[in-house]
Amino acid sequence: MTRGKLWLFGLLAMIAVSVCVRLGIWQLDRSQERRLQNRVVSERGAMAPLSLAALRGQDTVVTHWRHVKVEAVADYAHEAVHATRSQGGSPGVHLLTPITAIDGSWGDTAILLVRGYVYSADARTIDHDKAREADTLSLDALVLSYPPARAERVTLPSNPRAVRLLDHDSLSRIVGRPLAPFLLLALGDTLVRDVTRPARIPPPSLSEGPHKSYAFQWFGFATVFLVGFVAFVRGRRGKR
Structure with a gap:
């Protein structure tokens, strides 16, 4: 492999590492957003129920959940x-x-x-x-x-x-x-008992979802690309 091709290979490897790291950070950001949403859902769920009349004129940002x-x-x-x-x-x-x-x-x-x-x-x-x-x-x-x-x-x-x-x-x-x-x-029974009758739709889950595990996967891919490139370069030097 010529020096020019080696530089190109290295550039592509660094691009792949950067993309994987960015996707991992994005998943961590989504995990943080999910935690914040869960906190809002939990806090507003603990409040006393409103009447339909009380919703009139209210900002939906405040009444959401x-x-x-x-x-x-x-x-x-x-x-x-x-x-x-x-x-x-x-x-x-x-x-x-x-x-x-x-x-x-x-x-x-x-x-x-x-x-x-x-x-x-x-x-x-x-x-x-x-x-x-x-x-x-x-x-x-x-x-x-x-x-x-x-x-x-x-x-x-x-x-x-x-x-x-x-x-x-x-x-x-x-x-x-x-x-x-x-x-x-x-809200109510979410079990489908009769295909012609409505079953209530489950409310939002308060779990954090798979975002953290996805983030670790992307960081793992970045590590594989980086370690793989370093091992390749060292292998070439050893042969020389």
């Missing part, structure tokens, strides 16, 4: 579904049910309730009549924020009431009413 006592009327006729979901390894959808607060505190504005998971072979369509619950819902829920809007197609051509993304404006058009600036995640 708060528990809420829901007393509302469900509008199943204008229900949408979040497509291509899964639970327990099975394909399905998440039911997005507009609800109206019984106390009238939200006026004509509906609140979108992520009511649960229902099995769907194509992960797009279900029998909405079989998935109905009581007309008046009384349950505990968790406040969620809508994810940032993305410049992508939201609805699916095969089902105009199915969405790929939880986009506030698109869902408001599907529901046909103004929507509150937050979502509610219904």
Whole structure:
């Protein structure tokens, strides 16, 4: 191997080491973010549940992850579904049910309730009549924020009431009413007992996830590249 090729090999090895180290640091940053989120979820979960009326006018940054006592009327006729979901390894959808607060505190504005998971072979369509619950819902829920809007197609051509993304404006058009600036995640039994009936969706896990182990893997790859290059150079010198 010529000196020029050796320098090129060394440069590629250093690039690989740098990339692996950067990815390892990124995973450690994600682990830190997860710990901070878990702390917020835990602290707000310990607070007394809010009423739907108490959420009106509140900043969603402050109410995110708060528990809420829901007393509302469900509008199943204008229900949408979040497509291509899964639970327990099975394909399905998440039911997005507009609800109206019984106390009238939200006026004509509906609140979108992520009511649960229902099995769907194509992960797009279900029998909405079989998935109905009581007309008046009384349950505990968790406040969620809508994810940032993305410049992508939201609805699916095969089902105009199915969405790929939880986009506030698109869902408001599907529901046909103004929507509150937050979502509610219904809490309860997450076990799928009947494929036609909704099972509640598990709340966010408080584990730190696999980010630390991924970080150690990337740092390990960086070490392999570095040690391998040094061993290669020493081997060439030994032969000389």
